[in-house]
Amino acid sequence: MAPPTTPSPRSAPYYYFLAVIPVLLGALFLARPDALFSSSDNATNPAAAAAAATGPHSLPALPYAYDALEPHFDKETMEIHHGRHHQTYVNNLNAALQQLSWQSQEGGAAGSSEQQQLLSVLSADELVQNLDKVPAPQRTAVRNSAGGHANHGFFWRGLKKGTKLGEAGRGGEEEEKGGSPLRTAIETTFGSVEAFQAQFEKAAATVFGSGWAWLVSDEGALKIVTTANQDSPLMGVDVAGCSGTPIIGLDAWEHAYYLKFQNRRPDYIKAFWGVVNWDEASRLYNALAI
Numbered sequence: 001m002a003p004p005t006t007p008s009p010r011s012a013p014y015y016y017f018l019a020v021i022p023v024l025l026g027a028l029f030l031a032r033p034d035a036l037f038s039s040s041d042n043a044t045n046p047a048a049a050a051a052a053a054t055g056p057h058s059l060p061a062l063p064y065a066y067d068a069l070e071p072h073f074d075k076e077t078m079e080i081h082h083g084r085h086h087q088t089y090v091n092n093l094n095a096a097l098q099q100l101s102w103q104s105q106e107g108g109a110a111g112s113s114e115q116q117q118l119l120s121v122l123s124a125d126e127l128v129q130n131l132d133k134v135p136a137p138q139r140t141a142v143r144n145s146a147g148g149h150a151n152h153g154f155f156w157r158g159l160k161k162g163t164k165l166g167e168a169g170r171g172g173e174e175e176e177k178g179g180s181p182l183r184t185a186i187e188t189t190f191g192s193v194e195a196f197q198a199q200f201e202k203a204a205a206t207v208f209g210s211g212w213a214w215l216v217s218d219e220g221a222l223k224i225v226t227t228a229n230q231d232s233p234l235m236g237v238d239v240a241g242c243s244g245t246p247i248i249g250l251d252a253w254e255h256a257y258y259l260k261f262q263n264r265r266p267d268y269i270k271a272f273w274g275v276v277n278w279d280e281a282s283r284l285y286n287a288l289a290i
């Protein structure tokens, strides 16, 4: 008769380890709530998290407090969106530029050190307009991270409560008549401001997956376009599928709205109209017209 089996001395630590796993996962989600809402961006990329925020790019301070856009955009989402997601794009961009530097020093495929130096002094907006100058091994990383940095910087500047379309003008004859060049252009192009908003809402709501909706001025013509991921109309039609200079931009990634709106993206888009900085949109449009 076989002797009765006795528990292996290794069993206790093994089961203890199994029991601890859920606790560790819970702690991770408490410490990093954005991990729940960023399935495909870089906020949870370990390499990105490890990358120090050193380099030519840094996170721009918001021109308002995190709770300044309440009740339309909530404070917690703004904190995570700006402080973690945007910061990660900045970190990843600096890391990509650093890799370019190392590879150029080693004589690899990342281009000359002069080329790397030139890229390191470009702003995020300039980088996304010069992706063809970025060596192929780093092009996708720069496209995503510089795009994310440029797009979010644009997004923050374009948010403010209490502005109205028509209050800001570029001066001159049209403003003296009480009109706004941007309002006039929107009404001429789309029929009315309400019709423009409806068309913009539809475009933003139908962005598949993650991306952006934009009002752009494309060689003087106002257009509503969308881009995937962190692409920008500034990248041009060959890269982004559209072109133009952004006047208004709306982040349609889940991380921009999930905490407050869950899967109700249309409600988030409606809330956007309460925080569009029409003064900034008018300033951008007027600057193009000069």
Ligand SMILES: [Fe+2]
Binding pocket: 081, 085, 152, 251, 253, 255, 256
């Ligand atoms: Fe975002």
